[in-house]
Amino acid sequence: MDIKQQLITAIEQAAAKAMADGVFTAGQLPDIALEVPPQKDFGDYATNFAMQSAKVAKTNPRVIAQAIIERLKASWLEKAVIAGPGFINFYLKPDWLYQELAKILTAGDGFGRTNAGQGQRVQVEFVSANPTGPLHVGHGRGAAFGSALVNLLKAAGYQVExxxxxxxxxxxxxxxxxxxxxxYLELLGQAVEFPEDGYHGRDIIDTAQRIINNYGDKYLALPAAERLAEFKELALGEKLAGVKEDLEQFGVTFDVWYSERTLHQNQAVARTCEFLQANGNMYEKDGALWLKSTAYGDDKDRVVIRDNGIPTYLASDIAYHRNKFDRGFERVINIWGADHHGYISRVKAAIAAMGYNPDNLEILILQMVSLYQNGEPVKMSKRTGQGVTLSELIEEVGRDAARFFFIMRSIDSQLDFDLDLAKSNSNDNPVYYIQYAHARICSIFRQVAEAGAVGPAVPDNTASLLCLLKEPVEIGLIKKMAIFPQEIACAARERAPHRIARFAHELAGMFHTFYNQCRIMGVEPNLQLARIALVTAVRATLRQSLAILGVAAPEKM
Structure with missing residues (x-):
């Protein structure tokens, strides 16, 4: 149990004792929330629990706060002070910091992992782009965010696919x-009218040319319907392979690639419609099958099977989500683009109509991405005149910068992606700033090795040396790292990988300050050992942060 949870438990026990003593009446008290005060003068942690409890307890919040302080039992607590109308500020004994640092050193690169998720089975579905062309930068944001969310949930103890x-x-x-x-016909010199809803990208011409390169004009002899069937398979295979290649280049992998076709081939769509008809949530009208979605909060009923027998997109989506829950996932997370916002209510209604809890489906909406260069918007690819593809973005700024910039802002906000900043090797570039901190620590370890000093391995007696770390920047680093497991748990609960990006940037900044203020080599030997231990812990914490984000932790820059 980390120090924060120990403090919460101690407060709960003190509050229970105060109620038992009759200081205030029992009732459904709020959960205890601890925050790290913005200024160190206000302690290590603070809570407004007494103020939140006042209405239920029918007691002045300062009276509640005083009763809790008088009954707190914690050997690691130096003091607790009432502030303002009823805040409680907690000051921990310095020893707890060194104990926390020792825990970090013991955990190594696995530091920060928690069991907050308690093994809950979660599926995260993301990207899911139509395999009709290359991925663009909007898909890139979904890919970076989705893969980071998967990493984050795993670090927080969820079982994720x-x-x-x-x-x-x-x-x-x-x-x-x-x-x-x-x-294909155009390239072979035949006059043809391009389909009204066709795809105009350069990649379509390239696909047609590859078919000619591989097979010549042999498909001209086929009837149009057969030629279209052949081209459907050839093009689909090529486009899907391109999507997979782009995602692999971006450091994004999937446990399952689920084909929509299989839902029709194995009659899952038909069986789902039969199921909904049987339970009274689907009906026939004007020759079509309709989902009774208004019964579950949608603004109107939805056509699932058209009057010509052709399923709508919703038919596949209903069957697909039934399949997800039937696979035993306790929580299903879909990451969709902003243009899908209006689709949420009908999918949730379908889930409820099938008897599942719609609250077990989370739909996270990604806002748009705008690229900027030289202060001007970039809308078109220089190479093709079409939208900028993900592979072009990676080529322009690199995988790490692209991933970090996509993740560092909440998905609720539109992202302005500054290409010039992402490419710069300066402290203004957040991913460079963090990676440079890690590389600088690795450089310290190389210096230690060259000098024949102890490190980066931690000697057995390090725990007794850690108390030598007394500089404010040293204490600040330890405190920052100590909350990392809580940060992971909170970020996972909020589905907010950007919190880890922010944490890593703040930790890197604190390390750079420490590096500029505190010598490591050439100081008193025991202090040198203690500081080597400190930067060892910082490296481990940065590595875990970057691993969650899917960003490399370079040893040299």
Missing amino acids: AEFYINDAGNQIDNLAASVNAR
Whole structure:
């Protein structure tokens, strides 16, 4: 149990004792929230628990606070002070810091991992782009965020699976085949009208040209329907392979690639419709099948199977989500683009109609990404005149910078991506700043080794030396690292990987300050050992932070 949880437990026990003593009446008291005060003069932790409890307890908050302080039992607590209308500020004994540092050193690169998730089975579905062309920068934000969220949830003790839903059925794939067919015929000198809903990207021409390079004009002899069927498979295979290659280049992997087609091939869509008809949540009207979604909060009922027998997109989505919950996931997280916001209510309604708890589906909406260079918006690729692709962005700024910049802001806000800043080797570039801190620590270890000193391994007697770390910047570093497990647990609970990016940036800044103020080599031997131990812990914490974000921790820069 970390120090924060120990303090919460101590407060709970003190409050229970105060109620038993009749200081204030028993009732449903609020959860205890501890915050790290913005100024160190206000202690190590603070809580407004007494103020929040006042209404239920029908007692002045300062009276509640005083009763809690008088009954607190904690050997590591130096003092607790009432502030303002009823805040309690807690000052911990210095020894707890050194104990925390020792724990970090023992945990090594695994420091920060918690069991907050208690093994809950969670599926995270993200990207799931139509395999009709290359991924663009909007997909990049979803890929970076989704993969970081998976890493974060795993670090917080959840059992997580990452999934990509392949939209390989329906009109978009038919349009892909028709587009490739038109370009194929054009390249072979035939006059053809390009399909109205076709894809105009340069990559479609490239696909058609590759078909010609590999097979010549042999497909001209086929009837149009057969040629389209062939091109559908060839184009789909190529586009999906390109998507996988782009994601692998971006450091994004999936446990499952789930094909939409299989939902039709194995009759999952048909069986789901039969199930909903049987339980009274689907009905026939004007020859079509409708989901009774208004019964579950949607603004209108939705067509699932058209009057011509062709399923809507919703039909596949209903069957797919039924499949997810039938696989035993306790929590399902979908990461969608901003253009899908209006789709949430109908999917949630479908889940409720099937008898599942719609609250077990979380839909996280990504806001848009805007690229800027030289202070001006960048909308088109220099290479193709089309939208900027993910692979072009990686080529321009590198994988690490692209991932970090996508993750460092909450997905609730639109992201302005500064290409110039992402490429710069300066302290203004947050990912460079963090990676440089890690590389600087590795450089310290090389100096230690060259000098024949002890490090970076921690000697057995380090625990007795840690109390030599008394400088404010040293204490600040230890305190910052001590809250890392809580930061992971909180970020996972809030689905907020950007909190880890912010934490890593703040820790890197504190380390750079320490490096500029405190010598490591050439000081008294025991202090040198203590400071080597301190930077060892910082390196481990930075590594874990960067690992969650999917960003490299270089040893040289």
